[in-house]
Amino acid sequence: MWIRLRALIIKEFLALWRDRRSRFVVIGPPILQLLVFGYAATFDVGHVATAIYNEDGGRAARDLVARFVDSPTFDRTVTLQRDSRIADVIDSREVSLVVHIGPSFSADLAAHRPATIQLIVDGRQSNTALIILGYANDVIDTFNRTWTDSHGQRGPPARLVVRSWFNPNLVSRWFIVPGIVALLTLVVAILVTALSVAREREVGTFEQLLVSPLRPFEILVGKSMPALVIGLGEGSVIVAVAVLWFGIPFVGHLAALYAGLLLYLLSTLGVGLMISSLARTQQQAILGAFLFIVPAIILSGFATPIANMPDWVQTVTLADPMRYFLIIVRGTFLQGLPLDRFLSQLWPMALIATVTLTAAAWLFRHRLQ
Amino acid sequence: MTGPGHGRRGRWRRLRGLVVKESLQIFRDPSSIMIAFAMPMILLLLFGYGISLDARHVPVALVIESQSQAASSFAGSFSHSDYFAPRVMHDTRSARRALVDGKIDAILVLRSDFARELQRPGGAPIQLIVNGTDSNTARIVSGYAQGAWRKWLELSGLATGTAVTPPVTVDQRVWFNPEVRSRDFLVPGLIAIIMTLIGALLTALVVAREWERGTMEALIVTPVTAGEILLGKLIPYFGLGMGGMVVSTAMAIFLFDVPFRGSFLVLTVTSALFLLTALGMGLLISTLTRNQFVAGQIAIIVTFLPAFILSGFIFDIGSMPAVLQGLTHIVAARYFVSILQSLFLAGDVWSVIVPNAAALAIMALVFLGLTRRFTRKRL
Numbered sequence: 001m002w003i004r005l006r007a008l009i010i011k012e013f014l015a016l017w018r019d020r021r022s023r024f025v026v027i028g029p030p031i032l033q034l035l036v037f038g039y040a041a042t043f044d045v046g047h048v049a050t051a052i053y054n055e056d057g058g059r060a061a062r063d064l065v066a067r068f069v070d071s072p073t074f075d076r077t078v079t080l081q082r083d084s085r086i087a088d089v090i091d092s093r094e095v096s097l098v099v100h101i102g103p104s105f106s107a108d109l110a111a112h113r114p115a116t117i118q119l120i121v122d123g124r125q126s127n128t129a130l131i132i133l134g135y136a137n138d139v140i141d142t143f144n145r146t147w148t149d150s151h152g153q154r155g156p157p158a159r160l161v162v163r164s165w166f167n168p169n170l171v172s173r174w175f176i177v178p179g180i181v182a183l184l185t186l187v188v189a190i191l192v193t194a195l196s197v198a199r200e201r202e203v204g205t206f207e208q209l210l211v212s213p214l215r216p217f218e219i220l221v222g223k224s225m226p227a228l229v230i231g232l233g234e235g236s237v238i239v240a241v242a243v244l245w246f247g248i249p250f251v252g253h254l255a256a257l258y259a260g261l262l263l264y265l266l267s268t269l270g271v272g273l274m275i276s277s278l279a280r281t282q283q284q285a286i287l288g289a290f291l292f293i294v295p296a297i298i299l300s301g302f303a304t305p306i307a308n309m310p311d312w313v314q315t316v317t318l319a320d321p322m323r324y325f326l327i328i329v330r331g332t333f334l335q336g337l338p339l340d341r342f343l344s345q346l347w348p349m350a351l352i353a354t355v356t357l358t359a360a361a362w363l364f365r366h367r368l369q
Numbered sequence: 370m371t372g373p374g375h376g377r378r379g380r381w382r383r384l385r386g387l388v389v390k391e392s393l394q395i396f397r398d399p400s401s402i403m404i405a406f407a408m409p410m411i412l413l414l415l416f417g418y419g420i421s422l423d424a425r426h427v428p429v430a431l432v433i434e435s436q437s438q439a440a441s442s443f444a445g446s447f448s449h450s451d452y453f454a455p456r457v458m459h460d461t462r463s464a465r466r467a468l469v470d471g472k473i474d475a476i477l478v479l480r481s482d483f484a485r486e487l488q489r490p491g492g493a494p495i496q497l498i499v500n501g502t503d504s505n506t507a508r509i510v511s512g513y514a515q516g517a518w519r520k521w522l523e524l525s526g527l528a529t530g531t532a533v534t535p536p537v538t539v540d541q542r543v544w545f546n547p548e549v550r551s552r553d554f555l556v557p558g559l560i561a562i563i564m565t566l567i568g569a570l571l572t573a574l575v576v577a578r579e580w581e582r583g584t585m586e587a588l589i590v591t592p593v594t595a596g597e598i599l600l601g602k603l604i605p606y607f608g609l610g611m612g613g614m615v616v617s618t619a620m621a622i623f624l625f626d627v628p629f630r631g632s633f634l635v636l637t638v639t640s641a642l643f644l645l646t647a648l649g650m651g652l653l654i655s656t657l658t659r660n661q662f663v664a665g666q667i668a669i670i671v672t673f674l675p676a677f678i679l680s681g682f683i684f685d686i687g688s689m690p691a692v693l694q695g696l697t698h699i700v701a702a703r704y705f706v707s708i709l710q711s712l713f714l715a716g717d718v719w720s721v722i723v724p725n726a727a728a729l730a731i732m733a734l735v736f737l738g739l740t741r742r743f744t745r746k747r748l
Contacts, residue, residue: 093711125554126543295412
């Protein structure tokens with residue numbers, strides 16, 4: 001049995017390796033994507049293009065404007081002279097924020113009347129809009145504090161002191177890059193497995209494999225091996241790049257990460273093999289792969305939290321192996337997961353792997369019409 | 370050269386024949402129709418409901434070390450907020466444990482001397498600890514907490530008659546999306562991503578399949594030209610893709626209640642341009658690879674992930690490093706996302722639509738031109 005199995009595994013590796021283009025597809029893009037997405041996928045907002053419309057010549061207004069201009073966040077500023085230009089610069093997306101100071105601002109402030117400043121943001125990107133408003137409010141809060149201190153007024157009776165655990169500066173790259181480990185290993189595992197059976201079936205060599213002395217279980221192992229080895233290898237490279245190149249802290253146990261990665265790969269390649277053995281043609285297999293990869297990524301919590309989803313969608317996400325591995329990979333990188341939380345992510349993946357791999361092995365034989 | 374099959378009439382007849390052949394193929398293999406109609410519906414349903422950046426009922430722990438009137442009024446302002454689902458805890462240890470376990474997203478601590486500190490000149494500190502593992506949610510949660518804190522200051526000041534208004538108050542307006550519903554900006558972007566997938570998938574495989582099976586050679590030895598073969602493939606899939614676009618737009622407007630403030634004419638023209646780009650990209654991939662296996666893999670790698678991450682659909686392009694901002698210019702979805710966000714939320718903003726549509730037109734020409742060249746060269 002071992003000799004047969006070894007021969008099959010070698011054959012599967014060769015099949016993948018011999019084709020120069022598919023070899024490239026499996027190795028080149030993931031590394032490139034890691035670098036591109038690692039830098040591109042960020043929720044941090046910087047270099048906000050800002051327009052300032054100051055109708056007030058007073059010193060306080062000038063001081064406030066200077067705070068915006070000097071801030072590293074609002075570093076690209078234009079000055080508006082007319083009210084009508086506000087709509088132009090926002091509509092055309094020339095700027096994302098307009099700071100409008102009315103004519104009576106300095107006078108109101110001096111007379112201890114509430115002075116109002118108007119902030120207009122482009123809501124076509126509402127997440128960015130909220131973050132920009134947060135930054136702008138910080139600038140104004142600082143201005144208020146300086147003003148009350150220097151004019152002997154009483155500040156607010158309570159103040160909020162915000163501290164962030166595991167990611168003190170809320171760098172979104174720390175959140176995204178560990179997620180990319182899960183994202184790219186998913187794509188690779190599915191790409192390698194989804195077409196393997198379908199291709200052989202289309203060419204007719206799968207029937208030959210079935211009539212050989214190999215049992216379905218052995219075929220399953222042979223077909224899984226390349227994806228497992230490639231997935232583990234690429235996962236390790238990505239983790240190394242995340243730590244060494246992007247400088248993401250890794251505070252958890254490497255063993256926990258690999259235990260998670262192994263089960264994650266088994267469950268995803270199970271899905272890939274299932275798709276592959278269900279498909280009649282390669283075209284259907286690719287479609288199936290797409291139809292799994294895209295929702296699996298979007299519903300995994302990679303970019304938007306699962307907690308924000310409606311209940312029925314949250315139930316759907318329970319079948320998504322990436323959901324569990326994301327918690328493990330982010331947890332081991334940033335915080336070091338408590339054991340019970342780690343285990344409660346492991347067993348659902350083990351369950352998904354068992355179901356999909358068994359189904360794939362069964363389908364090898366029973367899809368033969 | 371006046372025999373049948375030559376001249377303009379012959380060309381039209383050949384083209385019609387090709388279009389009919391391709392359409393028949395589409396109808397016989399339902400997978401193309403599935404891609405064009407069922408896929409946008411399923412994907413929009415899942416994503417429209419699934420992708421949201423609006424955190425609601427965020428689980429937070431309120432640690433109140435000693436009860437006082439001020440502490441309970443502060444706790445009340447969190448219980449009444451739609452954004453939070455607070456639970457009161459009496460010691461920091463168990464709250465910290467819950468944060469590490471991911472059961473709560475934030476902790477608010479009112480220390481035992483809270484009521485006394487309120488009277489001091491510096492004011493009482495309220496500690497907010499957020500779980501930074503998910504940095505974006507952490508930022509949103511601390512923004513909500515700041516809002517609740519400001520509101521509490523205002524209300525408690527009014528109640529005691531010692532209102533402390535800050536010197537400068539902010540009047541903030543979020544244009545085009547005053548309620549800041551993330552769905553309103555995500556759904557138009559999703560349409561662009563889904564159309565990228567559909568356009569590339571529809572064509573990436575068909576031509577590769579013909580090369581693989583040798584039917585492409587059979588087509589090429591007939592009098593049809595490379596351009597005609599391409600048009601014959603493009604026309605039926607273009608029709609399918611536009612059908613998918615109609616389905617997606619209707620779902621966005623009627624199911625997800627996203628406002629549509631532009632004109633349908635502009636939407637039709639720009640969608641047509643985008644679809645030509647996406648189909649052109651798919652045709653180019655399959656012409657270059659001539660192998661379904663590789664074509665499928667490349668289509669997955671160059672379409673979905675770049676459209677998801679580099680298009681400005683969810684991650685702000687202006688915040689990316691300059692090199693990557695340059696790279697986004699070759700992602701067709703980027704232009705379409707920008708057009709759709711404006712058309713849906715702002716209206717026909719020509720200063721956004723014209724440059725983006727021009728970029729799409731150029732990309733479509735490049736992809737289709739290259740495909741035509743490679744089809745001929747490899748005769």
